[in-house]
Amino acid sequence: MAQPRPQHRESDHPAPPMNNGDLIEIDNLKKYFPIQSGFLRRHVGDVRAVDGVTFSIRRGETLGLVGESGCGKTTTGRLIARIFEPTDGSIRISTNGDATDVASLRGEGLHDYWRRVQVIFQDPYSSLNPRRTVSQIIAEPLVCLTEMSAAERRDRVGELLELVGLDPRHAERYPHAFSGGQRQRIGIARGIALNPELLVADEAVSALDVSIQGQIINLMVRLQRELELTYLFVSHDLGIVKHISDRIAVMYVGKLVELCSADGMFRRPRHPYTEALLSAVPRPNPKAKAARILLPGDVADPANKPPGCPFHPRCRYAQEVCAQDEPEWRNVGDEEHRHLVACHFADTLELKGVLQAETTAGTTQ
Amino acid sequence: MANQIVGPEERRTEHQASSNQAPILSIRDLHVDFRMRNGVVRALHGVDFDLAAGQTLGLVGESGCGKSVTAQAILRVIPDPGEIRKGQIIFRPSSRSSGREIDIAALPPKSPLLNEIRREHISLIFQEPMTSLSPVHTIGDQIGEACRLGRSVSRSEARDQSIELLRRVGIPRPEQRIDRYTFELSGGMRQRAMIAMALASDPNLLIADEPTTAIDVTIQAQILDLLEELQQDTGMSLIMITHDLGVVASVADRVAVMYRGVVIEDASCEELFDNPKHPYTRGLLSSVPDLTTPGKSDIATIRGTVPHPFAVIPGCEFHPRCDHFMEGVCDVRFPEETPVGPRPNASDHVTRCHLYTVEKPEEESDGTAATAAPRE
Numbered sequence: 001m002a003q004p005r006p007q008h009r010e011s012d013h014p015a016p017p018m019n020n021g022d023l024i025e026i027d028n029l030k031k032y033f034p035i036q037s038g039f040l041r042r043h044v045g046d047v048r049a050v051d052g053v054t055f056s057i058r059r060g061e062t063l064g065l066v067g068e069s070g071c072g073k074t075t076t077g078r079l080i081a082r083i084f085e086p087t088d089g090s091i092r093i094s095t096n097g098d099a100t101d102v103a104s105l106r107g108e109g110l111h112d113y114w115r116r117v118q119v120i121f122q123d124p125y126s127s128l129n130p131r132r133t134v135s136q137i138i139a140e141p142l143v144c145l146t147e148m149s150a151a152e153r154r155d156r157v158g159e160l161l162e163l164v165g166l167d168p169r170h171a172e173r174y175p176h177a178f179s180g181g182q183r184q185r186i187g188i189a190r191g192i193a194l195n196p197e198l199l200v201a202d203e204a205v206s207a208l209d210v211s212i213q214g215q216i217i218n219l220m221v222r223l224q225r226e227l228e229l230t231y232l233f234v235s236h237d238l239g240i241v242k243h244i245s246d247r248i249a250v251m252y253v254g255k256l257v258e259l260c261s262a263d264g265m266f267r268r269p270r271h272p273y274t275e276a277l278l279s280a281v282p283r284p285n286p287k288a289k290a291a292r293i294l295l296p297g298d299v300a301d302p303a304n305k306p307p308g309c310p311f312h313p314r315c316r317y318a319q320e321v322c323a324q325d326e327p328e329w330r331n332v333g334d335e336e337h338r339h340l341v342a343c344h345f346a347d348t349l350e351l352k353g354v355l356q357a358e359t360t361a362g363t364t365q
Numbered sequence: 366m367a368n369q370i371v372g373p374e375e376r377r378t379e380h381q382a383s384s385n386q387a388p389i390l391s392i393r394d395l396h397v398d399f400r401m402r403n404g405v406v407r408a409l410h411g412v413d414f415d416l417a418a419g420q421t422l423g424l425v426g427e428s429g430c431g432k433s434v435t436a437q438a439i440l441r442v443i444p445d446p447g448e449i450r451k452g453q454i455i456f457r458p459s460s461r462s463s464g465r466e467i468d469i470a471a472l473p474p475k476s477p478l479l480n481e482i483r484r485e486h487i488s489l490i491f492q493e494p495m496t497s498l499s500p501v502h503t504i505g506d507q508i509g510e511a512c513r514l515g516r517s518v519s520r521s522e523a524r525d526q527s528i529e530l531l532r533r534v535g536i537p538r539p540e541q542r543i544d545r546y547t548f549e550l551s552g553g554m555r556q557r558a559m560i561a562m563a564l565a566s567d568p569n570l571l572i573a574d575e576p577t578t579a580i581d582v583t584i585q586a587q588i589l590d591l592l593e594e595l596q597q598d599t600g601m602s603l604i605m606i607t608h609d610l611g612v613v614a615s616v617a618d619r620v621a622v623m624y625r626g627v628v629i630e631d632a633s634c635e636e637l638f639d640n641p642k643h644p645y646t647r648g649l650l651s652s653v654p655d656l657t658t659p660g661k662s663d664i665a666t667i668r669g670t671v672p673h674p675f676a677v678i679p680g681c682e683f684h685p686r687c688d689h690f691m692e693g694v695c696d697v698r699f700p701e702e703t704p705v706g707p708r709p710n711a712s713d714h715v716t717r718c719h720l721y722t723v724e725k726p727e728e729e730s731d732g733t734a735a736t737a738a739p740r741e
């Protein structure tokens with residue numbers, strides 16, 4: 001953990017103060033995984049899993065993070081939780097109004113950080129140790145990061161199981177005796193065990209059936225209100241993301257392509273990738289053959305990114321400039337309703353959202 | 366090639382002549398128990414359904430209702446201490462009426478026929494990619510192995526086929542990824558590697574257990590299209606286990622809804638979405654978050670939670686959570702399978718709910734029970 005960090009800028013960049021209301025600020029964050037080859041494990045290139053993302057999460061909000069599979073969402077979550085060390089860029093957390101540089105944390109300071117930021121992992125099977133009982137799994141953060149007595153831990157585990165809708169009598173069973181969805185609740189119970197400030201929920205409800213999914217989402221919303229939680233909510237389920245998120249960020253091969261309010265995005269997306277994503281959500285109606293926008297060509301590859309806009313080879317609106325210049329990350333909304341996007345033609349394209357036109361609004365669609 | 370039961374060529378021609386033939390799979394009264402030290406989990410207690418050759422059955426239901434155990438039972442890979450207590454799993458690898466029928470439930474665990482079925486006829490995409498992908502072999506080794514099973518394919522041919530499969534399931538740069546280990550892949554890539562592995566043996570029946578939960582919707586669409594294409598080309602039959610009712614609506618021909626180890630409603634896909642009958646099915650359909658309404662709102666849910674797996678609930682298992690609970694009926698008798706489709710007494714839409722059973726509870730007093738069916 002406490003290794004010296006590679007080529008990380010220290011003082012050449014005086015940190016600006018944190019924006020009021022922000023809990024976490026991420027600036028130009030990068031994570032490259034080296035690709036090695038041959039017997040000598042020669043370094044032949046990098047998987048640019050996260051390639052310069054900048055955003056902040058406001059205290060008490062839910063920020064949804066969506067995007068193509070493999071685009072770096074989990075890696076971003078792990079960087080924020082300091083499970084991975086960034087290759088470059090900074091993460092700052094607001095501590096009583098002051099900004100703390102997360103990269104500089106060591107020892108007790110890092111433990112403190114881990115109490116404040118917790119993760120619910122994507123794969124409930126491999127993230128739950130099969131040789132430990134459910135109560136041991138949920139108590140793990142309590143053991144590592146608190147001074148609770150065994151009796152206090154037992155009470156807390158019982159409380160947590162009830163909170164996520166599991167029978168406390170299950171506490172002594174092993175994870176394999178639970179269904180996928182039940183296991184996911186165990187992960188949520190562990191995630192909230194320490195009353196964290198920020199919970200990174202990585203596909204936290206994707207193994208659940210819709211009725212339980214709804215219960216867990218409603219539960220997360222309730223917990224958020226009661227415990228003043230902030231969520232980074234990573235999911236492929238756009239219906240769920242829309243319901244829980246205040247703002248949504250869309251990622252494509254290691255970069256953000258769009259970030260704005262949930263309704264704003266669903267009403268009028270500004271990036272062609274977002275438009276395609278929204279169009280591909282399967283609707284629960286067998287007769288509605290969706291007007292899906294098919295993305296031609298190969299799925300983007302973070303080890304071999306195209307020049308210019310990374311989406312241009314698959315974009316049906318692409319022009320010459322898209323293959324040459326990387327689009328700037330800019331605001332196309334107003335100051336109050338910021339709508340950030342990285343597309344050369346964000347101002348002129350009329351992209352299609354999925355929100356029903358409100359009855360009050362003029363019907364242009 | 367060394368296909369002993371029926372080859373792909375034969376399958377294809379059968380497929381074209383299909384329609385009124387015997388189902389490829391018929392499950393009858395299937396019971397699976399997990400005998401634990403402190404109790405018995407009745408994971409399945411009387412599952413029935415048919416799958417017509419070349420068709421897609423969507424299997425949906427509450428978490429823990431037994432979907433994965435059903436899939437595991439069909440391949441006889443139920444983990445310990447689970448076992449089939451009763452029932453039949455009739456598999457008809459060739460759909461001609463003269464074709465043979467195999468009761469998979471009755472085969473001895475080590476029978477060569479069972480191995481042959483697993484190798485060449487039925488593939489399972491497991492819900493948790495890491496349970497069936499090995500962490501110590503590259504994905505290429507694992508998919509190549511599946512390509513070579515039961516067929517005389519050289520190592521390099523198998524490698525080429527694996528690369529092609531990886532490409533078709535949407536993995537970029539497959540010629541390099543093939544030499545990677547699973548921990549180097551993202552969640553969705555692992556899932557796609559699993560799908561490639563399951564397709565490598567060119568199965569007659571593919572059981573896909575939540576195959577796209579970790580995959581974004583654009584790649585999901587690509588994979589669903591690929592499965593449909595394979596079904597058209599090879600006549601493959603498909604059981605799609607998923608909690609995503611949007612996926613079910615877009616791929617399934619029929620849908621079976623399970624609750625606590627039984628199928629509580631079974632209908633054609635359109636009929637089920639248009640005309641759901643069981644209060645649980647209705648609850649499920651109304652819990653789907655709607656994409657198209659503005660604003661943040663609570664998601665509709667079904668009240669209560671799934672009871673403890675050890676619990677034995679008398680009568681209809683859903684009654685503690687049901688808004689149409691009828692005392693003295695729902696908590697006493699287990700509901701029979703009742704036809705509820707547009708054609709009376711036809712089995713094309715059936716449900717297990719006392720609202721529809723023939724003898725209405727209050728029939729003696731007045732005739733109102735007939736109108737007790739739930740309305741929104």
Ligand SMILES: Nc1ncnc2c1ncn2[C@@H]1O[C@H](COP(=O)(O)OP(=O)(O)OP(=O)(O)O)[C@@H](O)[C@H]1O
Nearest residue numbers: 033049069070071072073074075549550551552553
């Ligand atoms: N430990 C690792 N070593 C090498 N490459 C990795 C490692 N972890 C992730 N990657 C690569 O980094 C990229 C981003 O992975 P990540 O898991 O962050 O994606 P994701 O957006 O969470 O995808 P998914 O939606 O499929 O879960 C992928 O190309 C992946 O293969």
Ligand SMILES: Nc1ncnc2c1ncn2[C@@H]1O[C@H](COP(=O)(O)OP(=O)(O)OP(=O)(O)O)[C@@H](O)[C@H]1O
Nearest residue numbers: 177179180181399408428429430431432433434674
């Ligand atoms: N190895 C096991 N040991 C004991 N009980 C088990 C085991 N596997 C499954 N069960 C029990 O069997 C029941 C059915 O589980 P199954 O995994 O089939 O559910 P599922 O419908 O696939 O749920 P999900 O949607 O959450 O994946 C559950 O009550 C579960 O607790």
Ligand SMILES: [Mg+2]
Nearest residue numbers: 073074122552
């Ligand atoms: Mg991920």
Ligand SMILES: [Mg+2]
Nearest residue numbers: 180432433492
């Ligand atoms: Mg399952």
